[in-house]
Amino acid sequence: MSLELKPKKWAGAIREVTLGAGSRRPVTVGGGNGLPLHTFEASFPHRPVFALEITDVAPPRWIDTVRQPWNGVLGRPAAAARRAVDEFGADLLMLHLVGTHPDRGNRSPEDAAAVVRAVLDSVRVPLIVKGPGAGSKQNDVLARVAEECQGEGLALHSACQEEYKTLAAVAVAYGHVLVAESPIDMNIAKQLNILLADASVDLRHTLIDPLTGGLGYGLEYTYSVMERIRLAALGGDAMLSSPMICLVGEEAWKAKEVKASGGVHWEVATALTLIEAGAEVLVLRHPESLARLRKQVDCWFGGDTCR
């Protein structure tokens, strides 16, 4: 009896989305027409990419293991950006404007825009900008940043079902990518994309953030919702076919367990599992995690066998 495995063909494919424009070296993700990592039966024009997370002020709750590689540049975003790109090889960066949060310094939208500009001046990779996540302040901060950085193709993180109109408008007006975040819920992810499309957002400039649960803290929920989103997209649902971004670092390094045992393993396990479920933009905190994941991904999408 001979063994024949037919390659699985799908009606749909993942949308190609380009991050970075203007003075940025653009990075494109998406375009795959099969299950994640199924390079044996589908084509993937782009491989998953890795961002490192930097912050506008010294990050309040990072543990020592993850602070150590950033010694001397924590809270100095332009310097941290250079280290992330030049030394650690990040494909892109996520600048978390944590200092704009009312409880963490309450810095003004104007301060935020200046910080983003300084980071853009120091490196040429695309930039994801994450707001404080606190109601109206989020819109004020990100809208000001979007205006300041018109045409740079930032990824604005994030719009949600309850609060998307302002960010949809500024993303369109100033030429940025919008990250659409949903609470580990496929229906809301779809609904939000429908709302964004109705608000004249071209979905070729959006990413889905399905909300990351770290290893041991809900990873399985994110994993399955991403598998379901990917299956729907491959089945032809254009409202779910945007590439997915996962904020791995902030979740993985929150785990109690990383204090006792090696946090890098924790971050790598979270990220690799989510890549298997379809994550294409992974935001990490530890450069060693990036190096280890990069090695596997390059092997996967490079031609040759490697170890």
Added chain:
Amino acid sequence: MPLTGLQVFKLLPNTNCRECGYPTCLAFAMKLAAGKESLDKCPYASPEACAALGAASAPPIRGVTIGRGPRAITVGEETVFFRHEKTFVRRPGLFRVLQPAPDRDAVLDSWRSLRIERAGETFQVDGVAIPESPGSPDAAAAAVERGFPVAILATTSQGASAMAERIKDQRPLLVPPAGADLGAYASLAARLKIPLVVSGADLNALATAAMDATRAGVTDILLEPPGADLRGLHHSLSAIRRGALDRIHPGLGHPVFLRIAAGEFEKAVVGITKFASLLTIEDHGGETWLPLWTLRQNIYTDPQKPLQMQPGVYSIGEPDDKSPLLITTNFSLTYFIVSTEVEATGLACHLAVVDAEGLSVLTAWSAGKFSGDRVAKSLREMQATERVSHRTAIIPGYVSVISGELEDALGDGWRVLVGPQEASDLAPFFRDVWGAGDKPPNLP
């Protein structure tokens, strides 16, 4: 491969005797093919028909048991490719590789007593994998004495035989060197009636090896997939699972075995997420094992059943009668987030986990499982009210609406404080609301 109605019909006597309760053999055959009837109802079914139908209704991936007694482990019997389709059922066995060591027995004793409780599951060393060495038969005996299932990592058939004979009644798993000629190992496994790992340079060779082992009389088989790197391995793992579920080849319908050499953490992650059923792991130490156990727990959780915490009062830090009393639901994700955030504030707390059938706060409240009355009853049952002297309970911000009802239900001078909606805002809440109140603000 499931049979069609017409294929089943050809196996029946075609006498239309009606003794099965159906007017014709064809009607009965259709019900059989749909899995809605049992062949027992046909008194005239031939042995061939029984065999053919039995094979067709067998599970797509066979179960294999390794070891005996309370620690014996059964793997396989999976029925889906994606966990959300139903669930993955048999958690993969994580076996620790035992290298020859002078303090072998002490090492085994420490492995046996290792137990880590996490979210309702006990992590332990599921079994011991013993590489062939001059002392390995003794090591195997020492491992089974302690109740461990054993995997024999053989390098020669003579060595394998020496180990297997020594513990043959304990159902050890026989693992020949990858790519070895199967003959001697298959006859050993068949003679001792123990499970055997087969391998192959490609999928076809692997499936053929499994068929050869079956023909040699081995009943319990595990497949060691080909793959020189993670990409190749992932391909094999995906193809074996898909091939088994689609029943494209009977040789693929067995659980998968994987060796994880020292430093191959990423390979173990891919193995656990993608269908491996038994992994032998060389790395020791919590740095490797804790994330792998946790990943297995996550992936093998039934997606239809939320993880639940045991209801009760949990201490974060070392709380006393002046510490805050927080209330949340027994959805374990909720518990983990709240407890992690509380810990980060540095303030010792009592965390009362109320039975809300494993739902998150807002969902539980909508479903009527987190009403003031229900929460009050639960707090009394777990004697949470006796833990503190300040008579103040803090509820999640999302259920501020129950505060009045809860105050009434608790009575006795109890006061309900509405906390933040998100646990990540507990620090400012403790600072601005709790600390500003009339209770001692024992923030660090």
